Amino acid sequence: xxxxxxxxxxxxxxxxxxxxxxxxxxxxxxxxxxxxxxxxxxxxxxxxxxxxxxxxxxxxxxxxxxxxxxxxxxxxxxxxxxxxxxxxxxxxxxxxxxxxxxxxxxxxxxxxxxxxxxxxxxxxxxxxxxxxxxxxxxxxxxxxxxxxxxxxxxxxxxxxxxxxxxxxxxxxxxxxxxxxxxxxxxxxxxxxxxxxxxxxxxxxxxxxxxxxxxxxxxxxxxxxxxxxxxxxxxxxxxxxxxxxxxxxxxxxxxxxxxxxxxxxxxxxxxxxxxxxxxxxxxxxxxxxxxxxxxxxxxxxxxxxxxxxxxxxxxxxxxxxxxxxxxxxxxxxxxxxxxxxxxxxxxxxxxxxxxxxxxxxxxxxxxxxxxx
Numbered sequence: 001x002x003x004x005x006x007x008x009x010x011x012x013x014x015x016x017x018x019x020x021x022x023x024x025x026x027x028x029x030x031x032x033x034x035x036x037x038x039x040x041x042x043x044x045x046x047x048x049x050x051x052x053x054x055x056x057x058x059x060x061x062x063x064x065x066x067x068x069x070x071x072x073x074x075x076x077x078x079x080x081x082x083x084x085x086x087x088x089x090x091x092x093x094x095x096x097x098x099x100x101x102x103x104x105x106x107x108x109x110x111x112x113x114x115x116x117x118x119x120x121x122x123x124x125x126x127x128x129x130x131x132x133x134x135x136x137x138x139x140x141x142x143x144x145x146x147x148x149x150x151x152x153x154x155x156x157x158x159x160x161x162x163x164x165x166x167x168x169x170x171x172x173x174x175x176x177x178x179x180x181x182x183x184x185x186x187x188x189x190x191x192x193x194x195x196x197x198x199x200x201x202x203x204x205x206x207x208x209x210x211x212x213x214x215x216x217x218x219x220x221x222x223x224x225x226x227x228x229x230x231x232x233x234x235x236x237x238x239x240x241x242x243x244x245x246x247x248x249x250x251x252x253x254x255x256x257x258x259x260x261x262x263x264x265x266x267x268x269x270x271x272x273x274x275x276x277x278x279x280x281x282x283x284x285x286x287x288x289x290x291x292x293x294x295x296x297x298x299x300x301x302x303x304x305x306x307x308x309x310x311x312x313x314x315x316x317x318x319x320x321x322x323x324x325x326x327x328x329x330x331x332x333x334x335x336x337x338x339x340x341x342x343x344x345x346x347x348x349x350x351x352x353x354x355x356x357x358x359x360x361x362x363x364x365x366x367x368x369x370x371x
Contacts, residue, residue, distance in 0.1 A: 001303040002349045006195075007149055007175060007282055007340035008307055012238075013197040019241045020199060020234040031231050032220065041233045048240025052204060055243035056182055058189060061208040064223045065236050069174040069192035070100035071216075072205040075227070076188040077104040077143055079213030080168045081113060084140035087166070090114045092134050092142045094126060094155075095325040098172055101143050102321075114138065122327050123275045124153035132163050139167040146176035146183055150322040150338060152274045152282030154180065161185035168211065174203075178246045179281045187211045193235065197343060198242030202235035252341035253280035255350055259339060260285075262354035267361055271332050273323060283339045284323075286332040287357075290364045295337060298360040304353055307338040 003011065023044055029037030031045050045065075053063050066072045081091065093105050095117045102117075109115040116134045119127050126144070135142070142164050144155050157171050161183075170188040178196040182189060188211065193202040207213065219228025260283055263270065273284040287295065292308040299306055308320075323333045339353075 001305070002345075002353060003305050004339045004341065004345065004349075004353065005305050005307045006342035006345075007338065009194045009200065010197045010342050011344055012194075012199060013242060013245055015245060016198055016238045016241045020238040023234040023237050028233075031233060032222070041231075044233055044237045044240075045231055048236045048243075051240035052191075052243045053206075055246050056177070056189070056191065056206060058182060058184055058206055059208060061206055061211075062224065062226075063204055063206050064226045065231065065239070066203045066205055066216075066227060067201055067232070068203040069098075069172065069190055069195075070203075072190040072192070072203045073098070073100040073143075073170075073172055074104050075205050075216040076170045076190060076207075076213070077101065077108070077141065079216060080141040080170065080188065081108050083213045084168065088138035088140045090116065090134075090136065090138040090140060092116045092118065092131065092139060092167075094118045094120065094144055096120055096124060096148055096150075096153075096322045097143065097145055098149055098174070101145070101172055105143070118144075120153075120325055124148055124151045124273070124278075124322065124326050125275065126155055128156065128159060131160065135163060135165055135167065137165075139165065141168045141170065143170040143172070145172040145174075147173070147179065147279040147282070148322060149175045149282070150273075150320060151284045151326075152278035152280070154275075154277065154279055157183035158185055175279065175282070179252075179279050188213075193239040193242060196242050196246060199235045199238040202232060202239045204239070250343060251280065252343075252345065255341045255345050255347060256280045256283050256339075258347055259283060259350040259353060262350060263357065266354055266358045271328075273326070273328070273332075273336060281341050283341075285337055285339070286328070287335040287337065287361050288331060290335040290361055292335050292337050294364055295335075295357070295360050298363070299353075299356055302356050304356055307340070308336065 027040045029041040031042040105115045168187045171186045172190045174192045177191040187208045189206040194200040217228045269288040271286040319333045
């Protein structure tokens with residue numbers, strides 16, 4: 001099997017699984033319990049928080065565990081909007097955000113907030129002039145992802161921070177964490193476990209010191225009152241372990257470069273949708289004159305797994321909102337495949353993918369010519 005859909009999810013590290021099993025079996029206590037079994041669980045949560053904080057390497061702030069990246073995005077966006085509502089009503093995001101951000105901003109727009117969605121160019125680079133013009137005294141929140149999940153484009157979070165004025169700056173760093181350094185200038189940062197060879201169903205939101213948003217869940221006061229509910233100790237411990245293991249990660253840039261070079265050499269009529277200076281974990285290419293969904297299932301027969309876009313919106317009909325915002329034609333969007341790399345991929349696998357991809361594209365184009 002060759003798995004090249006690591007932006008959707010990653011294979012869980014064996015060490016992460018071992019740690020999680022410990023807290024599912026032997027050390028299964030509730031962290032709020034006062035006896036030793038509960039104290040052991042509480043200690044595991046505290047230790048995982050320290051490991052995650054070290055790996056994120058951000059300034060002084062607080063780290064809260066959530067159920068996933070989507071919840072963390074919602075917690076940040078709805079929390080910031082609530083905290084700053086009396087100061088203004090403008091929220092700025094981009095046209096190419098993850099649905100967790102776009103849908104949350106859309107709901108706020110229905111509630112009367114003024115939501116501005118900044119455009120991108122054909123390389124998925126943000127229009128900073130439009131962003132600068134959109135920021136005014138009414139702006140209370142700017143939410144821009146650090147790495148785009150479909151193209152790997154790296155957004156200029158540092159530049160945005162310089163122009164944000166009094167607005168909170170949130171960045172969805174789910175695709176950035178473990179690949180590039182996180183943006184230290186943001187006020188709120190979202191990460192997720194299953195993108196870094198950790199467990200599904202666990203994420204976190206980091207909030208800078210002196211930035212205050214209201215609690216997301218009401219209840220027993222867990223997570224310092226910010227997210228009540230009994231902690232998912234196995235997943236939290238697993239996320240902490242996955243974060244600690246990031247120091248062992250190798251670079252995937254060589255894999256990306258090898259695959260891209262091979263495709264360029266062997267397959268004609270392609271469009272590379274990922275910028276050259278993008279995050280090395282993602283490569284998006286349009287194979288013109290083909291249908292990506294057909295290519296995906298053709299590769300699947302050889303146990304090669306790729307994607308046609310974001311896994312979080314693949315159940316929805318319609319074109320990729322990211323590629324559409326970049327101005328790609330219907331033909332270019334229809335043939336777009338996303339390859340995303342992880343620690344278990346090898347250079348030899350890239351050569352196999354080029355060979356199988358060449359055969360699949362050639363076969364489709366040949367059959368298509370008779371339609």
